Amino acid sequence: MTKTYIGQHFLTNEVILEKIAGFVPKNSTILEIGAGEGQLTRKLARHASQIETVEIDKDLLPTLYLLLRSNKNLKITIENALTLDFQKYPNYWLVGNIPYHITEPLVMKLADTNFKSIILMVGDSFGREATAIPDNMENFGKLSWIIYAYFRAKIELEVGKENFDPVPRTDSSVLVLTPRNPDEFKDGKLFLMRWLVRSIKGNKLIKNALMEGIIRLKKSTKNQAKEIISNTELSPLLLSKPFEQLNNEEYRKLYQSLDIVLKLLK
Known part of the structure; x- marks a missing residue:
């Protein structure tokens, strides 16, 4: 049972889940945050040489532990993503479907990390601001500044709210953040x-x-x-x-x- 009071909205559309997993190259090392009931975890595990999935809700553990039987490359961690030490995951791919109210503090925490790429499900308004560039000042603000300073940002997929259970108030976007090259x-x-x-x-x-x-x-x-x-x-x-x-x-x-x-x- 989902807990909307902590922002749980699980993506249920199998086609979209496959597309998101497909953004990660085969045999990658993956850190997933916000595992939920493991809908995306299951598909990511097929792409990964190693995957660690992080979930804050202990009540979801029994469902997630079922995945261990068929995915020997999977590790499950119960922790708050905002307290996780991201420096322990150099050259990992980060994939997250997290409560939208923690997206901004999470992005702040992700600056100066060493992920190969970061793939986040975000609210559509967050996605617009995250991808705003200085040359187009209409949506440019603090979040735009921070992301532009550290990443190249792109919306890879628009996801309607009807693809989640329970249905959230807004549509969503799959945001991909690629760390800038040090030479930049x-x-x-x-x-x-x-x-x-x-x-x-x-x-x-x-x-x-x-x-x-x-x-x-x-x-x-x-x-x-x-x-x-x-x-x-x-x-x-x-x-x-x-x-x-x-x-x-x-x-x-x-x-x-x-x-x-x-x-x-x-």
Whole structure:
């Protein structure tokens, strides 16, 4: 029995389950989060040389344990995905069908991990924001910034809400996140975008995080960095906020200011 109060909605369409499993190459090592009753787990196990599936709901264990009989490559872990140490899974493929209310904190946690690729079932509005690019500012916000700084994002499949049990309130999308190549961060704008995301952990103000990023990028002095920031026309209010507390309009202004920063650094 599903528990909608913790966001459980199980994908039941066999054709869509097969398509999702098909996004993972044969003989891959897979980490699945949000196993549910194992509908996708069963299909992923056929593609995997090794698969670990993670589920938070202990009541689903009896159903999942049945899969162990026919899938010797399967390991089952009961844990909250948000507390999982993702650094233990280098070069794995991550596949997740998780409660939509934890998607954003999960993506935050996935930045700076070493997965080959990340395949997530997400709400359709989340998918639109996740794939928004800076050149099209309409849907660009905090989530777009974070994902763009670390991944190449693509919606591979649209999934109607009628394909879930129980039926959720919104349609869904299969979002694929491919980690950026390290060489891409030689680009000054991507470097500064990622630096500002990393400032979240220290709760640093934009003015301090941006100054540190400029110093790291071009070995500028502190005074040079301050002067560059003063020429960006970013408001004192924006500069005095932590990255996480900006609104969408401020994220757009901050992104546009990076062009000025890079021009002044030449």
